Amino acid sequence: MDCIHLTGIRCYGYTGYLHEEQVLGQWFEVDVKLWLDISTAAKTDAIEDTLDYRSVISLIQNLVKTSKFSLLERLVGTIADAILTECDRVTQVQLTVSKPAAPIPDFGGKISIEVTRTKSNL
Template sequence: MDCIHVKGIRAYGYTGYLPEEQVLGQWFEVDVKLWLDLSPAAKSDAIADTVDYRRTIALVQNLIKTSKFALIERLVSKIADTILQECEQLTQVQVTLSKPAAPIPDFDGKISIEVTRTKPDM
């Protein structure tokens, strides 16, 4: 199966376990892998035969900006499920959500969660 990679989608959102995360917000970064058959688009050269990743980027950014969950596990799952529902050509999606500035004392790393979703009828 073919795959489109979209990396580095950034948006400011208000998901987080701590109250200040839901009030002050923070930056999130998302990478997406979209599995589908690209041979129709390769033959037709038509965007209708593939996934318009501009829509995927806008969808991810909108979900980050408008969602207010306690856990990033819920946010990343919501993103994956929505992409899979919105893009009928897709057979599978993988979403990696990173929280670059986790509010953990003495920790300067980032937290990432990766989920993979497949259409049930595939």
């Protein structure tokens, strides 16, 4: 199976356990791998024969921007399920969502959650 990688999708959103995170918001970074068959598009050079990944980027940005969840786990699961539901050609998705500036004292790293889902998980 073929795979399209979309990396470094930056979105501003309001998911977080702390009240301030849901009010003030913060930046998130999203990387996604999309498994699908691109063999027809490789021959025809027609966007109709593949996945227009602009739609996936918009879907991710919209979900991060409009969702207000306490847990990053819920946001990641929601995005993965939405991609599999909205994108008929995609059979599997691997998604990583990161908080580059997690509000944890004395912690300068980032927090990331990764999920892998297939159509059969829906």
